[in-house]
Amino acid sequence: MAEKKKIVLLGAGYGGVLTAKKLAKKFKKDENVSITLIDKNPYHTMLTELHEVAAARVPENAVRIELEKIFAGRKVNLVMDHINDIDFDKNVLNGDNGKYDYDYLVLGTGSKPAFFGCKGAKENSLTLWSFEDAVKIKHHITDSFIKASSEKDAEKRKKLLTFITIGCGFTGVEMAGELGEWVKRLCEDYAIDRKDVKLYIVDLLPK
Ligand SMILES: Cc1cc2nc3c(=O)[nH]c(=O)nc-3n(C[C@H](O)[C@H](O)[C@H](O)COP(=O)(O)OP(=O)(O)OC[C@H]3O[C@@H](n4cnc5c(N)ncnc54)[C@H](O)[C@@H]3O)c2cc1C
Incomplete structure (x- = not known):
């Protein structure tokens, strides 16, 4: 039997979640592929709705969806960990709680706010x-x-x-x-x- 190929996705944002769902569908019956989704949180945050929480229009949990719920019945291993660095030579992610090796890595860690040099x-x-x-x-x-x-x-x-x-x-x-x-x-x-x-x-x- 061929050696199992490990696909690891880092970040369960819009990009990571959609990619993991598509891959799970594609490799549903393929025993030789494992799919792992890592995020520092156990939930997906709907960033596009944040203003509704910030202005108290919706309850706080309205913009969070548990990853367990999204991936119930899907061939995706969920890992909650904060990844601190990636060794691209050895194909290893180093997190607070463990190390994760991969054959294929999908990075979906999002972005940071920018201030465009506006002082203060x-x-x-x-x-x-x-x-x-x-x-x-x-x-x-x-x-x-x-x-x-x-x-x-x-x-x-x-x-x-x-x-x-x-x-x-x-x-x-x-x-x-x-x-x-x-x-x-x-x-x-x-x-x-x-x-x-x-x-x-x-x-x-x-x-
Ligand atoms: C307030 C707001 C409103 C927006 N409105 C719109 C809109 O109306 N329409 C639109 O198209 N776009 C909108 N955007 C932009 C949109 O949300 C982003 O383009 C989109 O979320 C990017 O998706 P992503 O998967 O790349 O990253 P994100 O959705 O940011 O997800 C990144 C994930 O990576 C995880 N992560 C990051 N670093 C680590 C680490 N070191 N270890 C483990 N996990 C990690 C995070 O926990 C997170 O779950 C909005 C953004 C914001 C902030």
Whole structure:
């Protein structure tokens, strides 16, 4: 019998999940192929919906799908581990919990937010790029309204109620739009005059 070929996919994002599903279908009856999907989380995050969690429109778990559920009955081994480096000469992935060798490797580890050299942006802003980011933004905004509701100092109150979204791409526009809706509810919940809340969206382009 031919030696088993190991296909390893790193990253269960949109790319990794779809590729693993297609490969599982293609090699369904092939005993000589194993497919392993590694991710640091036990779930897939629907990044495209993060703004809905960040602005409290949907519950937090609405943007996470358990990998066990997605791959139930499919020929895909699931591994939860954080991979720290890859030895491309020896075909080995090194993770916190183990080493994983492969014959074929598919990399789908996503990307990082970019700040385009805008000084201070990284240090002073919150990014919307992961499940944790979305939850952090939601708590930060809620917290700002709670603090503003008992703040007597007009300047401090103004700061707490001024929100700036940087970037008029899909994510920025969707986030600012969600915030516009959510703010109406927050004002009611924390007895704040809507006129006191300032929302801005900033971009270098006019449209
Ligand atoms: C807020 C937001 C809104 C978006 N809206 C849209 C949209 O409307 N339309 C659109 O087409 N695109 C949109 N995008 C872009 C889209 O989400 C990305 O292009 C897509 O997620 C990229 O898929 P991916 O599989 O390459 O990576 P990701 O989906 O980022 O997945 C990467 C996976 O790799 C895992 N991983 C990373 N490093 C490691 C490691 N070292 N060890 C183990 N696991 C690791 C992560 O846990 C993650 O599960 C949006 C993105 C964001 C952030």
